Amino acid sequence: MKITGKFEINNIYQGDCIELLKNIAAESVDLIFADPPYNLQLNGELYRPNQTKVDAVSDEWDKFESKEKYDEFSNSWLKECYRVLKKSGSFWVIGTYHNIFRVGSIMQNVGFWILNDIIWIKTNPMPNFKGTRFNNAHETLIWATKSAKSCYTFHYHAMKAMNDDLQMRSDWFIPICHGKERIKINGKKAHSIQKPAELLYRIMISTSNLDDLVLDPFMGSGTTAAVAKRLGRNFIGFEKEKTYIDVANSMLKKIVSIKKELLLYKIENPKPKVAFGNLIEKGYVKIGEKLYSEKKDKEAVVQADVSIESENEIGSIHKISAKILNKESNNGWDFWYVLRNNELISIDSLRYAYKRDFSNKSKADQGSAN
Ligand SMILES: C[S@@+](CC[C@H](N)C(=O)[O-])C[C@H]1O[C@@H](n2cnc3c(N)ncnc32)[C@H](O)[C@@H]1O
Numbered sequence: 001m002k003i004t005g006k007f008e009i010n011n012i013y014q015g016d017c018i019e020l021l022k023n024i025a026a027e028s029v030d031l032i033f034a035d036p037p038y039n040l041q042l043n044g045e046l047y048r049p050n051q052t053k054v055d056a057v058s059d060e061w062d063k064f065e066s067k068e069k070y071d072e073f074s075n076s077w078l079k080e081c082y083r084v085l086k087k088s089g090s091f092w093v094i095g096t097y098h099n100i101f102r103v104g105s106i107m108q109n110v111g112f113w114i115l116n117d118i119i120w121i122k123t124n125p126m127p128n129f130k131g132t133r134f135n136n137a138h139e140t141l142i143w144a145t146k147s148a149k150s151c152y153t154f155h156y157h158a159m160k161a162m163n164d165d166l167q168m169r170s171d172w173f174i175p176i177c178h179g180k181e182r183i184k185i186n187g188k189k190a191h192s193i194q195k196p197a198e199l200l201y202r203i204m205i206s207t208s209n210l211d212d213l214v215l216d217p218f219m220g221s222g223t224t225a226a227v228a229k230r231l232g233r234n235f236i237g238f239e240k241e242k243t244y245i246d247v248a249n250s251m252l253k254k255i256v257s258i259k260k261e262l263l264l265y266k267i268e269n270p271k272p273k274v275a276f277g278n279l280i281e282k283g284y285v286k287i288g289e290k291l292y293s294e295k296k297d298k299e300a301v302v303q304a305d306v307s308i309e310s311e312n313e314i315g316s317i318h319k320i321s322a323k324i325l326n327k328e329s330n331n332g333w334d335f336w337y338v339l340r341n342n343e344l345i346s347i348d349s350l351r352y353a354y355k356r357d358f359s360n361k362s363k364a365d366q367g368s369a370n
Pocket of ligand 1: 015016017018035036037038061191193194195196217218219220221222223224238239240241244
């Protein structure tokens with residue numbers, strides 16, 4: 001799928017994001033996650049008490065001549081992000097005390113409407129080796145939309161379930177990227193600030209949907225792309241340094257997408273009001289097709305009148321499943337499956353697909369009428 005004449009989705013492009021963003025169509029992106037340079041302004045090397053050197057962020061991409069130059073840079077990429085974000089989209093940016101207040105202020109000047117700031121509390125932060133300040137154990141995320149009136153996605157119930165049935169709070173306790181997750185080349189970190197996948201998982205699960213387009217203008221080692229691929233979202237990424245893109249692409253090859261059926265936010269919605277007949281009318285289930293029980297030991301054939309036939313019994317999906325189970329009644333939606341690409345897919349999940357496809361279509365129809 002192309003989002004402009006220039007970019008294919010599910011790719012990372014090399015270059016300056018400010019220039020590359022200009023080639024993306026206005027209001028085409030559902031979610032933006034940006035992890036921009038921090039402008040740390042480190043003076044000299046940092047050593048631990050045992051005189052070993054601290055692996056701090058001293059990369060060229062993090063250096064700016066002055067605060068004014070950093071602000072100019074922030075203003076340029078934020079304006080482009082504002083332009084490409086859909087009216088219903090979510091914008092996320094992460095930073096430390098070095099940059100987040102400047103970025104937050106410019107964001108508001110550009111037009112963004114702030115919904116929350118989230119404190120990412122690092123459960124395993126790097127100590128303050130000199131003992132001259134508090135241990136800097138968090139980063140700040142800002143979640144914003146294009147305006148106060150934006151109709152944005154927020155999976156409230158999913159977040160609540162993730163937090164043991166208590167409202168998800170704005171303090172997130174997540175370890176920094178470590179252990180097996182940390183990508184290394186010859187024993188050295190492949191990227192000095194690889195973000196933990198858990199952080200992006202929470203952002204995408206809470207504020208985007210299956211098949212949405214996620215943009216990361218500062219892709220680094222590819223965390224955003226990897227989580228998007230895993231969660232059935234599409235992505236597009238920009239990154240200045242080729243070496244990081246290579247790291248990201250080789251990591252991406254190993255990421256396996258979660259089955260769509262498991263990504264449907266059933267907790268957010270009551271069962272969709274879609275009848276079995278609707279699925280047949282729109283071709284999600286075909287007349288003459290076989291339905292199977294979960295263990296594939298029972299079969300039924302779909303009839304043109306929307307009934308199903310199994311072992312010479314005719315009835316609805318519910319009646320026939322009840323008969324098979326020797327029960328008075330049964331919910332056929334939970335009993336029957338169809339075969340798709342040699343895999344059993346529950347007919348219940350087809351109702352969610354139907355609802356998603358047709359509510360997207362009606363949104364698109366409304367858009368084209370405007
Ligand atoms: C803080 S890091 C992002 C790390 C990333 N979130 C990850 O998990 O690996 C910022 C990245 O932005 C890149 N970068 C800096 N300026 C850029 C620009 N103008 N356009 C595109 N990428 C840029 C840097 O090379 C660096 O990899």
